Amino acid sequence: MRTLPILSVSSFVLAAVFALFQFGVACPADAQVKKKDNRYATVQGVIENDSRKAFRVSYDEIKTSLRKIVIPKEPPFPSNWEKMKEEERREWLTQFYQSERGKKFLKDREKLLNDAPSFEVKYNDEGDFVVYDVPPGDYGLQGRIDKEIKGIKYGFEVFARIKVLDDVDQIKLQPIPVTITPLFQTGQPAPPLDLVTSKNEKLHFDLDAYKDHYIFLNFMNSTDMTPGYQQQVQDMYKAIGKSHKLKLVSVVIDEDKTKAIKWLLKKKFTEGSYGFTNGWEHDTIEAYGVRSTPSGWLISPDADRKILMSQHEFFRLARIKNSITEIVRDRIDGKDTPTLAAPPEDGKPPEEESADDEPAKDKKANDKSAEEK
Incomplete structure (x- = not known):
């Protein structure tokens, strides 16, 4: 059986999973003042609610800390x-x-x-904060509060990575957004899918069109550098699509749709149906709370089209099961029990498969092949 590759995800994925905070992108600084004496650095910044969102949270509700990033050793796993x-x-x-x-x-x-330097962050009514005497090192600014709104739980988070240099006395950060992500649970209705076709035509995926079929929803991006993962999605669909009455719908998030289609055709990833968002700024991405790709979901075949497995569960299971086929098949067959979003098991992930993920540059895109099969 094929080994499940490591899911190469950006700094936002674990924030989306809400298990751990993975800080992969440094928070840009407006200004850094050089050190004049032996004092440690002062870090100043501000967080902001998204003005486009209908609901917000009071800044003082987000319990936040600035903690030095340390990487613990892994257990001495056996060779097998x-x-x-x-x-x-x-x-x-x-x-x-x-x-x-x-x-x-x-x-x-x-x-x-416990020994890692940590500072409590307090906000004023405008979201401003200041932290004094921060020693040099890499730090994670992290804070979160969960709130239920209209039957759906949302996570309101702030997260950033900050590097404090030895010769810096003061750091002024650019505004840090409050990220709002729905925390879907098994049994809740799946949001609608409003995408575009390869020809930029509006495409509404009517989930009812797949009556009596499960749907594996595959959010993907050709720059994920995880061709081994996408190959497993294709293999899974070929292996159990018919026997388990399963449909595959892939949501491609690339900004350059033509380049993405070339990549799909080069890799021969043409199984299932495809829709495009032309980038990350899209209602469907916001509705599902996808912060990084790949992101896998399983939708039930009942009339209400409920979520049978969220991205949180999927990534947890990807750490401990052998393949995507096993993950999806076991859930459909009822061999495992749905759980809430939780940190992955403390285990060693398998090795990533190596493969060339550069998009084809010498072939013309075939829109029809990448649209739906």
Whole structure:
């Protein structure tokens, strides 16, 4: 069975998963004042609600900290970890953490995290904040509050990565947006899909058109550098599409649609139906709360078109199961139990498959082939 590759995601994916904060993009600074004495740096900034959103949150509700980023060591996984089944991995981790060596490992890791410099961030009514005496290093600014609005829970978050240099006395940051992401759970209705075709024609995916069929919703981008992942999506659809009454709908988020189609054709990723958003600024992306790609969803075949697996669950299962086929098949067959969004299991992900992901430059795009098969 093919090994599931590491999902190469941007800094926003774990923020979308709301399990951990992954800070991959530095927050740009308006100005950095050079150090004049031996004091540590002062960090100043402001957070802002999105003026386009109908609902907002009071800044003081977002409990925020500025914490130095440390990377704990991984457990000493056995050499056959990638070949072990889910139950075997869980059993190994349980036994390791209960052993004297495992207890010391957890204690050392906890000490490393607890000893990392951390500062509480307080906002005024306008969202301004200032943090004094910050030692040099890489820091993550992170804060979040969850609120339920009209039956849907939303996560209001701020996150940024800040680098404090040795010779800097003061850092003034550009405004940091409050990101709002719906936290869908199993059983809630799936949002509509309003996309465009390869010819920029408006395309409304009527989920009712796939009556009595499950839908695997695949948000993707040709720049993900995860061709192994997309190949598994294609293989999954070929393997269980007919037997499990499953339809594949891929949402391509590339800004350059023509380039994306060339890439799809070069990779021969033509299974299922395709729709395009022409970039990240799109209602469908906002409705599903997608912050990075790839992002996988499973929609139920019932008349209400409910979410059977959200992107949060999908990424958690991708860490512990052998393939996308296994993830989707087990959920449809009822072999696993839906869970709420949670941090991934503390396990070692399999290796990424290597493949050329550059789009084809010497072939003309075939819009029809990439549109729907």
